[in-house]
Amino acid sequence: MSPVALDPEESVRAELDGARLYDVSYASAGGGRVSGWMVVPEASGPHPAIVYVHGSETDRDDFLDEAIAMANGGAVALTLNAPFARAGNDRTGTLGNYFTPGAEAALNQQMLDDVSAAFDLLSARPDVDPQRLAFVGHSWGASLGAVLAARDPRSIANVLITPRPSWTGLLRRSEDDFAGVISTVGDDGWEAYLASMEPYDAVPAVSIADGGIYLQFGTQDDVVIASDVDEWVAAAPEGTRIDRYPAGHALDATAVADRAAWLVERLGLEPIGADALEAVGLPDEASIVP
Numbered sequence: 001m002s003p004v005a006l007d008p009e010e011s012v013r014a015e016l017d018g019a020r021l022y023d024v025s026y027a028s029a030g031g032g033r034v035s036g037w038m039v040v041p042e043a044s045g046p047h048p049a050i051v052y053v054h055g056s057e058t059d060r061d062d063f064l065d066e067a068i069a070m071a072n073g074g075a076v077a078l079t080l081n082a083p084f085a086r087a088g089n090d091r092t093g094t095l096g097n098y099f100t101p102g103a104e105a106a107l108n109q110q111m112l113d114d115v116s117a118a119f120d121l122l123s124a125r126p127d128v129d130p131q132r133l134a135f136v137g138h139s140w141g142a143s144l145g146a147v148l149a150a151r152d153p154r155s156i157a158n159v160l161i162t163p164r165p166s167w168t169g170l171l172r173r174s175e176d177d178f179a180g181v182i183s184t185v186g187d188d189g190w191e192a193y194l195a196s197m198e199p200y201d202a203v204p205a206v207s208i209a210d211g212g213i214y215l216q217f218g219t220q221d222d223v224v225i226a227s228d229v230d231e232w233v234a235a236a237p238e239g240t241r242i243d244r245y246p247a248g249h250a251l252d253a254t255a256v257a258d259r260a261a262w263l264v265e266r267l268g269l270e271p272i273g274a275d276a277l278e279a280v281g282l283p284d285e286a287s288i289v290p
């Protein structure tokens with residue numbers, strides 16, 4: 001990651017039951033500022049800390065209710081906006097950018113750098129235990145989380161919810177569907193795009209990850225299909241937990257409870273109250289911001 005002065009800013013957004021919600025931002029290595037929600041327990045620390053990254057169609061609100069639930073168990077939780085989900089001049093890049101060489105790869109790298117910077121920011125807080133950091137991601141955020149787990153060993157617990165195994169693999173299998181794009185960028189441009197994105201394919205990265213990995217999949221998922229799950233099973237390092245649920249891409253309440261319980265065990269948290277868990281929606285569903 002390129003060195004950058006984080007210059008963190010935070011303001012209280014709401015007083016919660018046993019916690020406080022902050023609107024936070026810090027400088028991004030890719031330019032502009034990272035924005036996020038941070039939930040901090042009222043109890044004195046040091047606390048474990050969890051960083052959440054949403055999927056391709058949502059933003060920092062996506063995991064806010066889950067972050068509040070985890071704070072109920074004693075975690076500092078930070079939900080981040082991806083570069084494409086930020087506001088104003090802080091918004092950079094788009095997914096599926098086949099036409100500007102290297103642009104989408106740069107966006108992915110920016111997000112990886114921003115999560116590593118979030119670990120820096122959290123580790124510097126006196127109320128956080130830097131030896132108990134975790135990551136949770138859904139879909140696009142989960143696939144990138146596999147790369148993060150391989151590159152930044154500080155996270156001791158990595159929950160990857162319905163991640164694609166390989167974006168470039170999917171595109172290579174689906175080239176007939178992208179004939180118009182390939183015609184526009186040319187064969188060389190298409191291959192250049194794929195080459196730039198290969199370092200961010202998830203399965204090759206997860207196979208060398210050191211931190212604890214928990215993979216969650218849905219048997220009714222039409223995005224990450226059974227053959228994709230087979231790729232993950234073959235590549236996952238020894239000790240990886242893999243669960244499947246009779247659910248779609250966002251999974252279900254049982255999956256929410258399972259990952260909460262796994263994080264409680266891995267991070268040494270207090271058990272999450274039933275009322276707190278019942279308030280958690282599924283990824284890709286709107287959260288109500290206090």
